[in-house]
Amino acid sequence: MDEFEPFYRLAVAAAIGLTVGVERHWREREAASGQRTAGIRTFALIGMLGGAAGLVEAALPAGGAPGIVVAGIFLAFAGIFAFYKWREAQAESDFSVTTVVAAMVTYLFGVLAVVGDLRLAAAGAVGLTAILASREPLHRFIERLSWVELRSAIILLAMSFVILPLLPATPFGPFGGVSLRAVWSLAILLAAISYVGYVAVRVFGAGRGELAAGAAGGLISSTALTLGNARQAADGGDAHRLAAGAAVAGSVSYLRTAILAVGLVPALASVLLPPLILGALGMAAGAAWLMRGRIAAPHEAPPIGNPFDLAGVLKVALFLAAIGFAVRAASSVFGPAGIVAVSALAGIADVDAATVTVTGLPSLDIRIGALAIASAVAANTVAKAIYALVIGGARFGRLFGVISAVTLLVGTAAFLLARGVAG
Structure with a gap:
């Protein structure tokens, strides 16, 4: 530490208190001078004290x-500050301890x-002020x-941070096997997407919510979102x-896919950009066609059920894992020579x-590279249409299948034309 660094660090400590103090003072800005326990000056001094x-x-x-010094001063400061906050609470009948905790953290x-870490301290102060x-x-x-929303959030957190780390990552079985952690990760992804869709509908209303979630x-x-929407459609959505x-x-x-492919190999742009851009426009046009007169305000949205059904999510995750295993098995049979066939098979899932x-x-x-990537995209489009029909039922499958078929035809024609022009 050079001779100027202690001054700089102490200034940052004061700035941390000043940042928190601005919010605390603003919240009690209408109180008369001397009637608040801590404002902008007090919190700046608390930061300097630390x-x-x-x-x-x-x-x-x-x-x-x-x-020993840090702990001793902290205990003395916390006791004195809490005492003055208690006197203020008695006078104003306000029993919140938020300011006391904020002062201790400052x-x-x-x-x-x-x-310690200067950047971590500054970031923590910003986070504290935001809270x-x-x-x-x-x-x-x-x-x-609601209780259903809270329960679903707790389940999702438990799936991510309690159960997932306990599962073995080593795959079991031939052809690369099946990893329990990978299957569970798929379940978490599906559940998270369903939850995001649920929140989007609550916030934006029916119609806008589904589009934002999409x-x-x-x-x-x-693929995961299509499967999740298909499951909701089968449940009456x-x-x-x-x-x-x-x-x-x-x-x-x-x-x-267009950004990824062209970003990695710019030479693919002339062949892949036309079909992929037209495909994106085709899907967007299909969505606009389906949403005619079906946008509702948030207060007009019908009641929404469970953000996600754990049993249904696990079934879809196992289904995707089975598809992935079948793809790996087929890939081992074709070998690296069948790049187009293997890419098409891989595109079924990813x-x-x-x-x-x-x-x-x-x-x-x-x-060959352009044909392989186009085959993967086409296989994925077809696979999602089949998933939609099998899992989502006839109505959902038919609607999504028509859009997918038209998009696939337009994209294929654009690919063949661009490939012919590229020579």
Whole structure:
């Protein structure tokens, strides 16, 4: 640490307190001077107090009890601050301890700014201020939150952070096997997409919600979103809106594939961009056709059921895992020589994997590479249409299937034309 760094770090500690203090002072800005426990000046001093405690701690000779100064000052400060806040609470009948906790955290961030990671301390202060400033939106969110939504969120968190780390990542079986962690990760992805769709419908209303969820799902996995919408349609959801959401996901997926392929191998642009862009436009036009007169405001949206059904999510995840296993088995039979066939098979479950694999091949023939990626996209489009029919039922399957078929025809014609022009 050079001679100027302690001054800089202490200044940051004060700035941390100042940042938090602005929010605390603003919230009690109508109180008369001397009627608030802590405002902008007090919190700036709290940050400096933490920084000064850190400087004193760092100046002590080695061998003593580490942290004794920081801990001692913290306990004394917390006791005094809590006492004054208690007196204010008695006078105003306000029993919130938020300011007390905020002051304690500000002190600790001040210490961290001096003796620890400066960036982490600054980021923590910004996060603390954002949480304090979000009181009203957070309270409204909790008031509107239903038990079903809370339960589903807890289940999703438990799936992600409790169960997933316990599952073995090593695959079992031939042809690369099946990994329990990979299957469970698919279930988490499907559940998360369903939950995002549920929230989107609650926020934007029926119609807009499905379209927003489709756009978000297309960035992650259009196949997973199509399967999730198909399952909702089978449970009685609006087939037109859900099919439109799946079409939007398909449109975004086409664009994502175009960006990925051309970004990795720019020479593919002349052959792949025309069919993929036309395919994206075709899917978007199909979604617009399905949504004619079906946009509702949030308060007009019909009651929504469970954000996701865990049993249904697991069934779809196992289905996708089985498809992936079949693709790997077929790939081992075809071998690397059948690049187009293998890409088409891989596209049944994941276009990105096929795109990255093809563009990463050494001495790639542009015509063969373009054909392989186009085959993966076409196979994925056909596969999603079949999934929609099998899982979503006749109405959802027919609506999504018509859009997929028209898009596939337009895209194929554009690909053949661009391939012929490219020579």
